[in-house]
Amino acid sequence: MQYLTDSGRRVFVSITCGVSILQNLIEYARRSGNSTVLSKISEEIGLDVKSHSVREILARLATCDKLRRASRSSYVFSLALRLLREDPVRFSAELNTLIKLISKLNAENSGVSRVVCQLIASDTASGYFCGRVIERYLAEVDKVGNVPVSVDSLVVIRGLVGSLDKVYEALNVLADKVALRMFRYERAGYDIYTVISGGLKIEVVYISIIASLARSKIVYCPDPESDVLILPPLPVVLEEKLVRHVLGQETVDEDSAKRYVELGLAEFRNGKLVFRRWVETLVRARRMSVGHSHV
DSSP states (O other), X not given: OOOOOOSSEEEEEEEEEOSHHHHHHHHHHHHHTOHHHHHHHXXXXXXXXXXXXXXXXXXXXXXXXXXXXXXTTSHHHHHHHHHHHHOHHHHOHHHHHHHHHHHHHHHSTTOEEEEEEEEEEESSHHHHHHHHHHHHHHHHHOEETTEEEEEEEEEEEOOXXXXXXXXXXXXXXXXXXXXXXXXXXXXXXXEEEEEOSSSXXXXXXXXXXXXXXXXXXXXXXXXXXXXXXXXXXXXXXXXXXXXXXXTTSSOOOHHHHHHHHHHTSEEEETTEEEEOXXXXXXXHHHHHHHOSSOO
């Protein structure tokens, strides 16, 4: 990972991606009444968009393999990208929030010299599709409000809705891919912001907690006409005793072991206490980023 050295405030923004782009695209196509547009969309996604409600369509698109495989040359992808070019504030809750955030930060005395984004999407076909469209849009525009913007990565989170084992695996990805970058950019002197206007509710909950560990401010925009709300991070730190236990610097006492198991942070395997992999990843990522004992 390369860090920028230009003057002015540098900002790192994690953005949870929902399906507002698809919802707005479908509503746009239905309002237009253009039979060619409707038939092309229906053909590509394998679903007649005129015969179902928008809610039903979005539910089906979550598992639509055709949508997951949609390339940049596909009609649906190119239409979504065209709509974003025309009016990103209207067609994407995520870009609406990002644009307003940059505008607000750039209006402050210090200004903003550079914005780096990380996109976070669920592995549903619809979530992945919308994340890729936003990634492509930001790569094309290069600047938002005269501020250079780039995409660090698109992280796909699998398993947050599923069995407990899958949830633990998803938490490990969040710790390894999302938290680690937040911590590293924080250490490099970036102001950290986390946009939660889109995404699944459970994604937003976990990402908000991780964001507070990185001292990230939380950004939310209630609707396209609203200004952004910038909330301070919660005063959350990893418990020092837990850190020492995870890192093997201190033997885990019986009471602590029992508490970790009750909290779901660890389990007993063959009579031995084993921390969940995502807990170890999060602790090590935080320790590695700050470079000292207080995490």
